[in-house]
Amino acid sequence: MTAKGAATRERIVAGAAARIREHGVAATTLDDIRERTATSKSQLFHYFPGGREELLLAVARFEADRVLADQQPQLGALTSWEAWEGWREKVLARYRAQGRACPLGGLLTQVGRATPGAQAVVAELMARWEAELAAGVVAMQRGGFVDPGLDAAREAAALLAGLQGGVLMLMTTGRLTYLQAALDVGLERLRRAGGERPVP
């Protein structure tokens, strides 16, 4: 593939992503994407031989990268309470701005979660996310800011679950309070000194 071709492909993905963010997956046809990206049907199938599904998967990857990128640089260096607070703000800001629409979620349900490709995209996103959080907890433990008795992996899992649920509740109720409560309760838990071991 030449540079020109790569650029066209990129334009298609970005344009499709934008269109989907605005109108949702279900209400986006190949013709819509074709029109928006100033391309033709043959180009769509030239760059995505697998058709609609392959294109949507590429868009999903694109969106997944955005999710993590929007949380940087804090997410990559959760080594102080300031970083954690900054991260919390970034997350809230992102989802406040996004509102009820969830581009990635819709995308993946459309492709079909059973699809190995979809699985891979979301699994990788979540794994990276969880790993960053776990690394942050460990860093804080090393620095003596968090009780070393806590299971960092478990804390990261619970925090990520709360976050995801908060986003989902934002989607369904339109209110940000759940996400806020989940993040605050999670951080409060880390902050609290001298926590015991988890219940059995």
Place this chain on the structure above:
Amino acid sequence: MTAKGAATRERIVAGAAARIREHGVAATTLDDIRERTATSKSQLFHYFPGGREELLLAVARFEADRVLADQQPQLGALTSWEAWEGWREKVLARYRAQGRACPLGGLLTQVGRATPGAQAVVAELMARWEAELAAGVVAMQRGGFVDPGLDAAREAAALLAGLQGGVLMLMTTGRLTYLQAALDVGLERLRRAGGERPVP
């Protein structure tokens, strides 16, 4: 509508729900439902003049009721740690059995979250769910089992968010650990005596 008609309508909803639970929304056509419920096209449109969308909405209501029903009787009387533990088990059992498929979620994304009808269904489900949890927290505070300084509404919100996120992570990763971590961390938080006020 006569009793016979009501029965037919009910048969359609239940049959559609079963079909959708097995094959997913996207892979379920009106003809599939027609065949499964031993009805005809005209009956479908007779009982659901709004067509597919109205039918799916009815199925969503059906499924939403099941969600809460599956957590009873514990959810309705979270007045002791035994009840809370039993509730936790019920939730884990339900979603362990359900696995990655989320009938209600798929249903609602299919109908379109923007639809007022879909909004209403999910909003009511979440409100009832949250209210039950909040009532449980208050009951435990009254009984002296939980620190009365905690904001019951906030705790319920965080707990529900964690639960939802755990379910979502189960869907995407196939692992139950997130749901488990979220529930356990949440319960542990309630159990812990003498909690301070939440961080500002």
Place this chain on the structure above:
DNA sequence: CGGGGATTGGACCTGCGGGTCCAGTCCGTG
């Protein structure tokens, strides 16, 4: 035992949207 609304059957229509195809154009390379 009629009348009429509720209920049912199933053939038919139709638009949408994913996918195919071929011919024409661009552009780097020998």
Place this chain on the structure above:
DNA sequence: CACGGACTGGACCCGCAGGTCCAATCCCCG
């Protein structure tokens, strides 16, 4: 400058699934 592969344009195909329609049948009610 040819030549060939990458790239582009757009007309066309076609199956599917939601939706319409009318006639037949049932069964409650007076």
